[in-house]
Amino acid sequence: MTRQRRDPRAEERQQLVAGTLRRRLDRTQRAAVAAPVIAAAPVTVTEAAPRLRVIAEPAYLVAVVPDAPGGRLTPHDRQVIGAARLLADAGGGAVLALVETPSDEFGAAGIDRVLALPVAGYDPEGKAEAVAAVLDGLSLRHALFPDSADGGDLARRVAALSGEALFAGAENLSPKAVTRAARARKAEQRRAPPRLIALAADAVAPHAGTRHEAAMLAFTFPPRAPGAVLAAEFIPADPARVSLAEAEFVVSAGNGISDFDAFRALATALNATPGASRMVCDAGLMPRAAQVGASGTVLTANCYFALGIAGAPQHLQGITGCEHVVAVNTDLHAAMIERAGLAIVADAQQVMPALLRLLAGEDA
Amino acid sequence: MKIVVLLSAGRHRVSGQPAPVPVELQALRLAVELGGEVTVLHAGPELGALADALGHGVGRLIHRVIADGDDPLPSLMAALTDNPPDLILAGRSGQGGEDAGLLPYSLARALGRPILADAAGLSAGPEAGTLAVEQALPRGARRRVVLRLPAIVTVHPAAPAPLPFAFAAMRRGVIESAPGISAPQAVEVEERPYRPRPKLIAKAAAGASAAERLKAATQAAGGGGTLLVDPSPEEAARAILAHLAALGLRRDG
Amino acid sequence: MIPAGTAFSLLILALAALAAGLVARRVRLWKSGSEARLVSAVGRTISAVSADKLIAGLKALPRRYLVDVHHVVGRDPYAARMHALAAGGLLGGSLLALAGLIPVLGMSRLFWAVVALAFAAALAGGFMVGRRRLPEKPARLSGGRFQRLPLYLAAYTGGGLLVALAGVLPPLAPQALLASFGWLGLALAAGGGIGLVLQIDRGPMRHAFAGAAHLVLHPRPGRFEGERATALAALDLDAPRLGAATPADFPVNRLIGFDACIQCGRCETACPAFAAGQPLNPKRLIQDLAAAIEPNATNAAYAGSPYPNARPVAGVGGPALPLVGAGAMIHPDTLWSCTTCRACVEECPMMIEHVDAIVDLRRYQTLELGALPLKAAPPLMELRYADETAGRPLAARTDFAAGLTLPLISARPAEKGPAEVLLWLGEGAYELRYGRTLRALVTLLLKAGVDFAVLGPEERDCGDLARRLGDEATFQRLARANIATLARYSFTRILTADPHALHALRNEYRAFGGEYEVVHHTAFLDELAASGRLTLGALGQARVTYHDPCYLGRYNGEIDAPRRLLDRLGLERLEMERSGKRSMCCGGGGGAPVSDIEGERRIPDIRMGQATATGAAIVAVACPQCSAMLEGVTGERPEVADIAELVLMAVEAAKLPAAQVLA
Ligand SMILES: Cc1cc2nc3c(=O)[nH]c(=O)nc-3n(C[C@H](O)[C@H](O)[C@H](O)COP(=O)(O)OP(=O)(O)OC[C@H]3O[C@@H](n4cnc5c(N)ncnc54)[C@H](O)[C@@H]3O)c2cc1C
C-alpha cells in the first residue's frame, strides 16, 4: 500500500493568513488541502459505503487525541472517537482529531476535522504543549484522550499545562455526565463532562453508521524549546523474551508434551511467549521462569494456549485473568478442557506438527 | 543523589482498608536500588498504614499534616523546595483517593520540572545529571529514555516487586511530622457507592479491520466454548489458527 | 591393692579433671547466649534463671532421662541396648574404679570383679557402636571424630577391663603376668580415655554432659509432663532485636540444646525436606548452630551428610556473628525449606527443638531484614491489609456453601443461647477442591442437627502462615483481632477442619488471652457417630490409608479419633510406612508451598508413593493443606478424599435400602 506523505508544515503555510502578526488560521481553506490526502488513500470497505455526513458549520469542536501509532487507530482510539461523537452530536459540534500522523482511517471512524501535531520523536511534553495550544487557540469545548499508557500521560500533561480539570479513567460517558471509579473501586464519582476527559478502555462503543469528512485543518503552533528527554529508543516487545507476566499471548506445555523442540518451534511460529506447567519445569524441560500458576507467574495475557496441561487448581490460578483459553488435551474430562473457549480433545504431539505445517504453508 | 518518593493515602483494592499503594512501594524500591539519600513524603491528615513504607527499605518519612480534603500540592511543593531533590518518584496512579494520577503532573508543572511516566527500571544516565529510564509500554514493549535531572518520574506496575516489609525496620524508621499548608479544594464531583457495569462488548464499527470485526463477533458469541472431540490433527490445527485469527493474534489469518 | 589399679583410679581422676576443664570451657561459650528461658505449653516465655527452677530441673533429670529420653531411644532397640551398655558400663565402671582408691575396696577381688563386669558391659557396648559403623557407616551417622569413638571406647573400656582383671585374678595367675596385664590395660585405658575426654569438647562425648544439662534446663519442660508443648513462643514485639541473628541471641538453654546433639541422624531420616533433596538437613543445621558459638568458628569439622544440593556458604561464624546468609553458616534456602512438621523434634533422642530454632532465625530474617523468599512476601502483604493471604474478600469465604444453610453467628437470636459449635472455616474455604470437603462437613452438621454457626465475613486468617514465616507482628495482630471478634459471641466449642487453625486457636491464641475448646472435625464427627447422631452405612470393602496431618498428629497428639472414625465406615484401613505421630509431612506446612525452595523431588510425591505402596485406593486426609498438596500429585495414584467426604458418603449409603448398614 502506498500512501502520499503529507507535509503538515507546507499545508500550514498555505493556511496562514498573510499580514497578521500572530499566526492565525483560516478555516475556510481546509477542504482544499484535505482533498488530495483522502483521494490518495485506497478505500476497501466491503459493506455498502456508509453515508457521508458533513458538518460544515460546527457549533463547537470536540477534540480527540488518539494514540494512533503510525497513524492506525487502536480499538481504544475508536472508542474515544465514539465518545467524542456523543458529545459533539448532542449540540451540533464537530469532532477534531489531533494526531501526529494522519491517515485514511479517520473519516470512516467518525472524524470531521484533522489537525496534525508538530512532534518529532518521543517528546510527550512537546505534544502536550501543542495540544494545549489548540485547546486554547480553537476554544475546544472538550478534548478526549484514551486513558492508555501514552494517551493517559498526555492527558495529564495537558491538564497540568492548561490548568483545566481532567476527568481521568472515565468509565461511563453521556453529554450530561461522566463517571469513574474511585477509592479503590469502592466509590463512583460523577460530574458534568469537563473540558478534558481521559476515557478507560472498553467503556464507550466506537462510532458506527456514518462516514465523516476528516478534512485537514491547519494551525500555527508556538515554537518548542528543547525538552528534558535527551534520547529515546523504542524496544518492541519480543514475544520470545518478554516476561510472562506482561505477555499478550502465551502458549504453554504440560506433562502431555514430550517433543519440546516442536513446542519451541511452535511458540516461535505463533509469535507467542512460551510457558509451561510445574511438572514440565520440575523435570527441567523448560526453565523455572516459564512456570505458569500460583507458584509461578500469574498471567495478564489475553490468550492462553495450553497443550497437554491438565488444569490443576494451582495452574488455573495463573490464568484467571486470561480472557481466551485454547486447550489441546487427550482427556475430555481435564479441567483445562472445561476452562477453554476452544477445547480440542486430541493428541497434542500430533497437533503441534500439523500446526507447524499449516503455519509454514501460510508463510510460503 | 537525593530522591524523594511520594506516597499517597491508599486503600487495599479489595478490603478497602488503608494501605500503601503497591506501585509506590515499587517506586521506593527503584529509589533504594538506584542509591543515594531516599526519603518518602506524604501530605495528608494522618499517616496510618503509610508508616509501613518505613519497613520497605527507607529510613525517613516526611509527613505534612493537612486537613482532610485539602489539596496536598502546596504542602508537597513547600516540602520539596526546602531541600530540592534530584529525582522525585511517584506511583503511576494512586489507589484509594482520586485515583486520577494527576498530582505528579501538577507538581512537575508547579516545580517547573520535566516529568516522565511509567518507569519499570531506573539506572544512572550516560552523563552526570542524567537518568536512564526504562519505560514500560503495553504488552512488554519498552522505551529507553535518557532524561535530564532534576525530574519527576512515575513508576509502572511492571517495575520489580516492592522490597519485602520488615516490621522492625518500620519501628526504627524516623517520621518527621510538620503542619502542611491549608488549601481547601472545591469539590466538583458527586460521589456514591461504586456500581460495576458490564464491560462493553466491542461491537465492530464500520472501518474496523476484518480481524477486529471477527473478534467482536466471537466475543459476542462468547459464553459457551467450542469443543472438538478427536478431530484429525489437520482439522485441529485449522480450527486453532482460525480461532487465533479471530482473536486478532495472527498476522491477518 | 594392685599398683595398676591405683594408677587406673588416679588416671580416672586425672581424666575427670581434664573433662571438667573442657566442660568449663564449653560452659563459658554457652554464657554468650541470652538469659535462659522456658516456654510454656501455650507459648508464654518465662525466665529460667531461678534456684527453684534449677532444682526442679535437677530433680527431674533422672526421670526425664530414664523415661522420656529412653522412650525415644527405645524406638531403635539396637541403639537402646548399645547405649545402655556403653554409657552405663563406662560411667559405672569409671565411678567404681575411682572408688578403688578407698583401700578396703582396692584390696577386694570382689570389687574388681564388679568393675570388670561393668567394663565388660561397656566393651560390649563399644563393640556394638563399632559394629553399627563398620565396615560401612550408615549415611545418617557422622564420620570423623564419631568414627573414632568405637576405637577409644574399646581402648578405654578394654583397658579398664584388663586392669580390673588384674585385680581379680591374683590367685589364679602368675604375679608378673598380671602386673604386665595391668600396666598394658592402664596404657590402653589412658590412650582411649584421653581420646574420649578430648571428644567432650568437639566430639560425640559432648552430648553426655550437654545432654544432661539440656534435660535439666530444657526450654519446654511441659514436654516431660505429658503436654504436647508445641505452641511457638510468643515474641515480645518491643524487644530491641526481634528473632535470632547470632548464637548470642539464643537463650543459654537453647545453646545447650544444640550442643546436646549426638549426630544420630534420626532427624535427618525423618525430615521431608531432606528426603526431597531440598537444602535442609536438621542434623547439620543443629551442628552449624552448635559450631557457631565458638569464636572464629567454621563448619569444617562436620562429617555427617550435607545439606542436599547445598547452596554455597562461607561456613564461618562466631557468638556475635550472623548465622544466616551466604557469608555465614546457614544459607537462607535451608531455613525456608522447613515445613515446620516437627518430625525431627519427634525423633530426636536429645529432645532438641529444631523448629523453635528455625522459627527464631526466620523471625529475624522477616521482621528485621525483610529477607523473605520471593513468593512469600506477597501473601504477608495481603494479610497486612486484607486479613487474608490472597487479598480475597472475607465475605467470599462462605461462597463454597452456595445453596446450603450456613447460619451467621452475628444473626443468631440472643434467646437461642450459645451455639453448640462455632465452625471455623479457615483458608481452605476459598479453594474449589477443599470447598467440597467443607460442603460435606456442613451437610453432615445439618443432618446431625448440630446447632452451629460461622463468623462469615468476620473470620480473618488465623495467622498460621504469617507465624511460620516469621512474621510474628502480623500473627499477633490477627490473633488479637480474631480474639476480639470471638469475644463478642457465645458458643461452647470451636469446630474446624483445618489443623493449622486448630493449633493456632487451641494452643497459640492462649498467650494472647484467647482460651477456647477447639475440636477437629474428625474428633467431632467421631463423637456424632458414637452418640448416634449420625447413622453411618458401610462403604464396601474399599482400602483406605490415612495420612496424619502434622498439625493434628504431632502437634496435637490426635491420631486415634480419625482412625476410629474411618473404622466406623467399614473400610479396610491400611497403615503407611510412617503414620501416627511419626507420620511424614505432605509438604504443605510452614509456608513451604509459598517459599517453594527448589529440590530434586516434591514432598507430596514421596508421601503419595508411601500411600500407593499400601495398596490403598483412597488416601484419607483431614487437612486443607494435605488435600491440596496430595491432589497436586500427578499420574496413577489413589484418590484423595477428606474424612468428612467419606463420612458423608457413608451417611448417604445408610439411607439406601440396599446398603449394608453396620451394626
Ligand atoms: C502448592 C502447590 C503449588 C503448585 N503450583 C503450581 C504452579 O504454579 N503451576 C503449575 O502448573 N502447577 C502447580 N502445581 C502443580 C499442580 O497441582 C499440577 O501437579 C500440575 O499443574 C500438573 O501439570 P500438568 O498438567 O502438566 O501435568 P499432568 O497433571 O500430568 O497432566 C498432563 C495432562 O496432559 C494430558 N495429556 C497427556 N498426553 C497428552 C497428549 N499426548 N496430548 C494432549 N494431552 C495429553 C493428560 O490428559 C493430562 O490432562 C502446584 C501444586 C501445589 C501443591
Ligand code: SF4
Ligand atoms: S520440622 Fe520437618 S521439615 Fe523442618 S527440619 Fe524438622 S523434619 Fe525437616
Ligand code: SF4
Ligand atoms: S538433632 Fe537430635 S535427632 Fe538430630 S542428629 Fe542431633 S541428636 Fe540426633
